[in-house]
Amino acid sequence: MFPPNPGSEAIASIGGMVSTNASGHRAVKYGTTRDYIKALKVVLADGTVIETGTTAPKTSLGYDLTHLFTAAEGTLGIITEITVKLEPTPExxxxxxxxxxxxxxxxxxxxxxxxxxxxxxxxxxxxxxxxxxxxxxxxxxxxxxxxxxxxxxxxxxxxxxxxxxxxxxxxxxxxxxxxxxxxxxxxxxxxxxxxxxxxxxxxxxxxxxxxxxxxxxxxxxxxxxxxxxxxxxxxxxxxxxxxxxxxxxxxxxxxxxxxxxxxxRENWNRLRPAVEELVETAMEMKGTLSAEHGTGITRAPHIERQLGPAMEVMRKIKQALDPDNILNPGKMGLEKTEKKADIFDHFAFQPVLDHPEGVNSLGREVDDEVLACIHCGFCRLGCPSFSVTQRESRNARGRNALAFYLMNGSITPSAELAESFYSCTTCQACTYFCPAQIKVDEIVEGVREKLYKAGYTPEAVLGVRDNILKTGNVFASAREERIEIYPPALKERVRQGKLPEKARTLLFMGCVPSYLDMKMVPSLIKSLDAAGVDYTVLGAEEGCCGFPLFLMGSDEFESHARQVMEKIRATGATELLTPCAGCYKTFKKIYPQIDDLGLEIYHSVHYLEKLITEGKLKLDKEFAKKVTYHDPCDLGRAFKIFEEPRNILKAIPGVDFVEMARNRLQARCCGGGGGVSANNPDMAVEMGAERVRDALEVGAEIIVSGCAACKDNLRKGAKAIPKKERGKIKVMDITELVARALG
CATH class of the missing domain: 3.40.462.10 (FAD-linked oxidases, C-terminal domain)
Known part of the structure; x- marks a missing residue:
């Protein structure tokens, strides 16, 4: 094992640990990072490459440059190679x-x-x-x-x-x-x-x-x-x-x-003298101002208080190795200035202190979320867009920082800012990798509203808006084509106007299942017919629920939602059933912020599990495949719907269920949500391919989901993987497996 273990070890880099001589709770027995560094390769400011230390058990030759560069925080050279010592794992x-x-x-x-x-x-x-x-x-x-x-x-x-x-x-x-x-x-x-x-x-x-x-x-x-x-x-x-x-x-x-x-402001005024007394306490105790976090900017005002004349020795070393001050300038108090360094010299909060209501507020609750983020970086572990780009502006931490600067007036809406925020799938993975569970999706939605009003929404996303408002669906397809996927008997009843005027259950199919997918709607209807469910449909009168409008920050969302509500209420249904995870989230979570629909909302996984449990569906036909389940973000993280789909799959004879390493709250996003498929389809496919590889790692033959958008993007992701690697893996919706199991 490598004993030094900072609290951030899940995201810490070895370079960062060496540069700050980081440690963690095991330091009491095992020491700090520098105790395990045997040798370094360092590039100096003039381009010279030096190697320090040795892999020999001990050396007493020359100055200990290895330890000099350890904890230098990049001010003396750039570390490019590190040789570390490991310890046996305790028994x-x-x-x-x-x-x-x-x-x-x-x-x-x-x-x-x-x-x-x-x-x-x-x-x-x-x-x-x-x-x-x-x-x-x-x-x-x-x-x-x-x-x-x-x-x-x-x-x-x-x-x-x-x-x-x-x-x-x-x-x-x-x-x-x-x-x-x-x-x-x-x-x-x-x-x-x-x-x-x-x-x-x-x-x-x-x-x-x-x-x-x-x-x-x-x-x-x-x-x-x-x-x-x-x-x-x-x-x-x-x-x-x-x-x-x-x-x-x-x-x-x-x-x-x-x-x-x-x-x-009063809080900050009280904090300043409190800081000075804590510093004085450490000095009185013959202690140190930084045991493991390093110096940086924060300790600069007080470093000379502890080090005294040794500070001048540090400055001379800096001058000798970096005379032009190009390596991490401004850190560790190495630069002498006429003005004494102060803890508020690099004060990021002056704009919000001057304008506590927010210069460009996203709303008090969202502003609080922005301020709660300390930019620790745990979100990197879960963010799908960061995973495929490795760009900080495509990660929750970077987006939160940009939201803060927008909120305090340091930056204004721009096309570049829009690319950062419209590349987010709003999957909430970052929230559940974040120890503080910052609601990044709400921050992103708040910023998108600002960008939309300022006219910086990407053209591809605006195209989706226009399609919805003009044709009632995201694809700009003809309204009458919405029922083409219906089973022949139901389609004929719709065309002849023979649907019951009132029914207990309203099926709301959604745009992707209706226009893009050939199997979800027939599969769901087959199961409902087998169970004798009394249902009706809106047919060609069904329109988009408006979820994409909400996601892009459009101010047309509310008026559109009210029109959809009116159509739904007119059916007199007491419950609404949809196979679309996006529609489910819209009806269950977003519409109530506008008005009460007045009926129970079910996703197909809820409904099918209920029918199976009640004995109304008999799953007799064997499906002998190794199956894994992909948790859609709009069901899983949004509503904690995890066990219902797994219960369904385990009830199907012959299914060999396997779990992907990242599942439930920490499931990897498929990449198809948040409007990213429209704005950056190539990146969406890259994210989809990563999720398919998760399934391949556990030997799955079938990836099952409960979301039409997930199914679509996972299929695209699978096709992006070389055939030799992907094999014959297939992507299916859970409604399809249930319909197959009925025989």
Whole structure:
């Protein structure tokens, strides 16, 4: 294993870790990144390439340039190659939880544990502000808890179990409320992942507040931990600011993290002296201003306070290696200026401070979402458009940053901005990879409304709008062609006007199933007829639900939606059934923001599962294939509809169901949503191909979905994969499999 493990390890790069000498909760036993760097290849400012270090077990030759470039934050050279040392994975590990009613008692317990000879692999403390993030992992209400210690040990089983018992004895000495430990790897992983995602989640402590990373990375001797925590609490009370206290206290790393309303000038005025007192606290404790986060801009105002004359040595090294100051200029306080550096020298929030209502507000709730994002980058793990482009402006973090600049007036609507926001599938994957669950889809929708009003909506997207408003469908097809896909008997009844005037169930087919797909509508109707369902259809009078208008930010959406509502209500139906995931989301989530449709909304997966469960559909015909299910974003993440389609597939005889690695909330988007298929069809197909490869990895022969747009784009994605690689994989809608199983 590579022991250094920052909280962001899922997205951290090795270059970033080396450049900041990053570490994590295992540093108490294993040390920091620099302890595992054997050699580097570095390009200097003048183009010279040097190699530092050696793979030999030890060396004492010359200056230790390897460690010089480690933590230099790119100010001395560009690291292009890194040789690291790995450690054997420990044979056994355990994790202890100690719950305290007093954070000071928890700090005292830590000090005794870490000075007692026990070799902890990790030791974390979380105060009452930080605890909410691990509430689910704990499986309990944390509102009455003041502090929790999370302590890990690894190594020989006999030693670890002995140490766990000793830790329990020490904690009881300091009146621990509860103490327990586990060696269950899954439970340990769940807890440490939750802890690792704590920092971004702090922005959710209060609406409109966000984490402010200033003086948040103090390092003090282990024996001074209790005093440091007490001082931080006193500073918080003195200046009436929120300071969430947590960190890797086993190695003296205390994160004193501010959470502030960035639109409140008084909040900032109180924060400034609080920062100065925290800095003074670290110095009094003979500690450091940054234990693992690095210097950058944030620590620049105070770095000389800690380093003294050594700062001049650093400047001379910088001058020698980078005389023209081209490597990461402006960082680490290396440039002397007449004006003393200040914590607000690079203040991003001045526009929102001057205009707390928002210069170009997206609405208070959406503005709060924009401000809550701390740009940590966890969203990169889930974003489909970033996956195929590797461009920051095609990722949730980049889009949120652009939304912030638009909101505060730093940028204005433009064609370039539109390309960033109309390349988003609004799939919400970023939200569920984000520890704070920022509602990026709502941010994107808010910005698109601004772009639409400013006239920057892409032409291809406007073409879809025109098709809907002129012909009632996204394809500009004739209205009467909407029923061509109906089974002959139903089609004839529609043409002769023999449909029942009133029926309990209204089938709303959707544009893609009606005009583009040849199998979904007949398959659904076959199942409903077999179950004896009393239904009617709008036939050629059915029009687009308007979802694409909503997605593009069009102000025509509401009036269009009201027309559709009127047609639906005229049928007198008490329930509406649709096989289209986009239509389902529109009727279930978006229409209620305008008016109440007054009937129950079902997607075909709900309805078919109900009919199967009630015994009205008998699935007798075997389908002997290896099948996987792709969760449509508009069903899965939007409504948590996960088990119904899987239950249906498992009820079909012969189906060998396999699950893709990314499924349910973390399912990869097919790439076909959000208007991307119209605006950038090539990128949509690339995203579709990535999802098909997920299915190929688990040996699936059939990809099943519950969304016509997903089916269409996955088929295109499959065709984009070389035939030798894709084999004979097929894409089907769940209605098709049910119809086949009926015989």
């Amino acid at each position: 056994y590990g355990a994790l202890a939880l100690a719950i305290f009613g007093d954070i000071n008692a928890a700090g005292d317990a830590v000090t005794e544990v870490t000075t007692s000879g026990i070799k902890l692999a990790g030791c974390e403390i979380l105060d009452k502000f930080s605890l909410k993030v691990v509430e689910e992992a704990l499986g309990r209400d944390v509102s009455g808890i003041e502090a929790i210690l999370i302590m890990e040990a690894d190594g020989a089983k006999s030693v670890v179990t002995r140490d766990m018992d000793r830790i329990g004895e020490i904690c009881r000495k300091y009146k621990v409320q509860e103490f327990d430990w586990t060696d269950d790897p899954a439970k340990r992983e769940e807890m440490m992942v939750a802890r690792g995602r704590l920092v971004p989640t702090l922005s959710r402590i209060r609406p409109g507040n966000r984490l402010v990373p200033i003086a948040e990375d103090l390092g003090v001797p282990s024996t001074r931990i209790p005093e440091t925590i007490r001082r931080a609490q006193a500073i918080s009370e003195k200046y009436n600011v929120v300071i969430a206290t947590f960190g890797h206290v086993g190695d003296g790393n205390v994160h004193t993290t501010f959470v502030a309303d960035v639109r409140d």
